[in-house]
Amino acid sequence: MTPSKKLLMLASPFLPLAWLTDTYVNSAMPLYGLALAFVVVMFVDGWRLWRTANVNIQRVIESNIAVQTWNPVSLVIDNPNKVTVKMEVYDLHSDHLQSKSLPQSLCLNGQNQATLHYQLKATRRGNTQFNHVDCLLQSPWSLWHARRRVPCVSEIRVQPNYKDVFEFSLLGDEQKLARMGSRQQRRRGEGTEFHQLREYQSGDAMRKIDWKASSRIGKLISKEFQDEQDQQLVFLLDTGRRMRHKDHNVEHMDQTLNSMLLLAHVAAKQGDAVGFMAFGNNDHWCPPRKHKAMVKHLLDHCYDLNAGLVMSDYLLAAQRLIGLQKRRALVIILTNSRDEDRDDLEKAVLILRKRHLVVVADLYESFIEETLQQNPSNFDESLQKLTTENFIRQRKEMHSSLKGLGAMCLDCTAQQLPATLVNSYQQIKHSGRL
Numbered sequence: 312m313t314p315s316k317k318l319l320m321l322a323s324p325f326l327p328l329a330w331l332t333d334t335y336v337n338s339a340m341p342l343y344g345l346a347l348a349f350v351v352v353m354f355v356d357g358w359r360l361w362r363t364a365n366v367n368i369q370r371v372i373e374s375n376i377a378v379q380t381w382n383p384v385s386l387v388i389d390n391p392n393k394v395t396v397k398m399e400v401y402d403l404h405s406d407h408l409q410s411k412s413l414p415q416s417l418c419l420n421g422q423n424q425a426t427l428h429y430q431l432k433a434t435r436r437g438n439t440q441f442n443h444v445d446c447l448l449q450s451p452w453s454l455w456h457a458r459r460r461v462p463c464v465s466e467i468r469v470q471p472n473y474k475d476v477f478e479f480s481l482l483g484d485e486q487k488l489a490r491m492g493s494r495q496q497r498r499r500g501e502g503t504e505f506h507q508l509r510e511y512q513s514g515d516a517m518r519k520i521d522w523k524a525s526s527r528i529g530k531l532i533s534k535e536f537q538d539e540q541d542q543q544l545v546f547l548l549d550t551g552r553r554m555r556h557k558d559h560n561v562e563h564m565d566q567t568l569n570s571m572l573l574l575a576h577v578a579a580k581q582g583d584a585v586g587f588m589a590f591g592n593n594d595h596w597c598p599p600r601k602h603k604a605m606v607k608h609l610l611d612h613c614y615d616l617n618a619g620l621v622m623s624d625y626l627l628a629a630q631r632l633i634g635l636q637k638r639r640a641l642v643i644i645l646t647n648s649r650d651e652d653r654d655d656l657e658k659a660v661l662i663l664r665k666r667h668l669v670v671v672a673d674l675y676e677s678f679i680e681e682t683l684q685q686n687p688s689n690f691d692e693s694l695q696k697l698t699t700e701n702f703i704r705q706r707k708e709m710h711s712s713l714k715g716l717g718a719m720c721l722d723c724t725a726q727q728l729p730a731t732l733v734n735s736y737q738q739i740k741h742s743g744r745l
Contacts, residue, residue, distance in 0.1 A: 312357055318454040321349070353454055359394075360450035360457050366390050366419070368444045370402070370465045377472040378436050378565060381411070386427045386444065386463075393421040397449040400427060403442065403460075407435040414447075433469040436565070437615040441465040470614040471568040473606060508532050542583045542745050543599045543640035544736075545667075546571050547632060550616055551591035551623030553647040558677045558725050564618040566725035567645050567674070571613075572606050574643075574732045579605035581740065587612075588635065590628035592619025596635055625652065629659035633666065641745050642667045643732070647674040650705040653712070660718045668745050669718040670735060673710065677724045679703070 314322075325346060371385040390396050401414040412429040419425050433439070446459045508524055511531030524532040548571065554564040575585040579601070586599030587609070593616045602608040623646070632642070642663055648656055648671075656671070663669045679699055687693040710720040719739075723731045739745055 312360060312455045312457045315449070315454055315456050318353065321454075325349070352452070356450045356452040356454045360448060360455050363394070363396060363448060363457075364391050365459050365461055366396065366398070366446065368446075368461050368463045370441060370444070370463050372431070372465055372467060374466070375468045375470055376431075376433060377474065378433050378469050379561060380472055380474075381430045381432050384410075384429055384431045386429075387424065388417065388419060388427065389424045390419040390421060394451065395420050397453070399447040401445045401447075402429070403445050404431070405439055408433055408439065414445075436469045436471060436568075436617060438466065438468055440467075468614060470610055471565060471572060473569060473572050473610070543636075543638055544575075544578045544583050544585045545599055545632070545636055545640045545642050546575075546585075546587035547628060547642055547644045548587050548589045548613075548616070549591050549623050549644070549646035550589050550593045550618050551646075552618065552620050553623075553649070554591075554618035555620075556647060556674075556676055561725075562618065563647055563674055563725050564616070566728065568613060568616070570725075570728040570732055571645065572609060573729050574736055575605050575609055577733055577736065585609065586636075588628070588632050589613070589616050590625075590631070591623035592617065592621050598635070599640065625655040625659040626662075629662040633662055636667070639745075640667050641670065641736075641739060643670045643672055645672050645674075648709070650702075650709060653709045656709070657712060657716060660713055660716045664717040668739065670721065670739075671710075671713055671718050672721040672723070672728065672732060673706075674723065674725050674728065675706070677726065680724070 325342075367389040369387040369389075371387060373382060376382045384402070386400065386402060388400070395418060397416075397418045399414045399416050402410065404410065409432045410429055411431075415427050415429070417425060417427065442462065442464055443460045444463045446461055448457045448459055449455070450457075508521060511520065511525075511533045515533045519533045521532045548567070550564065554562065554567065556563050558566070571587065578585050582601075584599040584601045585605055586597045587595075588597070589595040595612065595616065597609065597612040600608075625644075625646075636642075644659075660669050660671070679702070682696055682699045683703070685692065685696065687696050706722070710722060713720050719735065721728075721731050721735060
């Protein structure tokens with residue numbers, strides 16, 4: 312227990328009064344009586360607080376929450392004492408959680424219950440656990456404070472914010488394309504996989520006519536084809552230190568995971584199997600497969616992947632993937648590279664393209680575009696723009712070299728990544744390259 316401000320304020324007048332007793336001896340006895348009474352009151356109040364039983368607390372929170380979103384949390388507090396308890400309540404949480412409306416003051420009558428509400432936001436994905444709630448109890452006469460740590464265990468899972476993916480699945484095809492900035496691709500040729508038979512329509516090629524079915528039915532019947540299904544899509548996900556870069560206070564890693572989940576949803580609708588391999592800070596292999604709930608399946612494997620401080624090894628990742636993924640697949644490398652990564656990235660593409668179709672989705676920071684659009688007004692700004700232009704030149708040379716090795720290169724910001732990935736996937740499917 313610790314003394315409150317009220318107790319210190321009440322005790323402070325006794326210091327000058329004690330000095331007066333040395334000067335006026337006759338006033339000592341009344342002062343001693345007053346001091347004794349004050350000490351008795353102080354200890355009685357402290358004894359009553361010491362006898363106060365801990366309150367019971369239950370936390371109400373969703374078991375799965377999205378990163379970088381505010382979520383409601385409730386604390387149900389039950390007072391088992393017969394007397395009123397005054398307290399301040401603070402829910403103890405880890406450093407990567409932020410809260411609003413804490414701490415809160417509460418005056419709870421005896422054998423009664425109350426509910427406190429506050430907001431919680433997670434800034435990092437993964438598993439997290441609450442163990443205690445911190446309560447600062449006041450004595451009945453507010454002379455003492457007692458800090459009590461009440462056990463209250465809750466476990467939550469912080470997932471990528473896939474709200475946009477869920478909304479995407481509820482929209483119609485035209486709405487989807489307009490919503491995410493996807494472009495309509497002109498089809499070159501036709502699909503290669505048989506879909507169904509239908510009546511002949513004016514303009515159908517002669518080679519599409521099924522003569523056996525036509526003779527059997529007595530009218531012209533055409534074959535209808537579709538884009539080939541049952542293909543495989545594998546994400547090669549970089550979890551190295553450069554994926555820690557932020558745009559608008561959101562890590563590239565979080566934005567990349569959202570884009571990966573969105574494309575996985577689109578690919579699953581096309582009948583393709585989806586998987587991923589993480590490299591860098593995390594080494595995780597989720598083999599491609601078809602799943603009724605593809606987004607949830609991938610979430611269960613990638614929600615706790617976070618970018619670390621290590622340098623990613625593209626060559627080692629390519630060698631590992633080529634041993635794990637035997638069947639030809641569309642391999643999309645999700646990364647944020649620099650010119651010093653050029654040799655390793657080229658070697659990785661050379662290894663992968665022997666069996667797979669490779670796409671390198673290379674991110675850059677949005678402030679680079681902003682710097683290029685600025686008109687420098689002093690030497691420092693001129694130097695910054697010149698350095699940025701040199702960075703862009705080296706980046707274009709690296710991407711040109713990767714294209715020469717047979718890879719597709721997507722150069723975009725993290726905000727542009729979802730639409731860019733879906734456009735490229737649709738282009739590849741329609742072209743029949745896979």
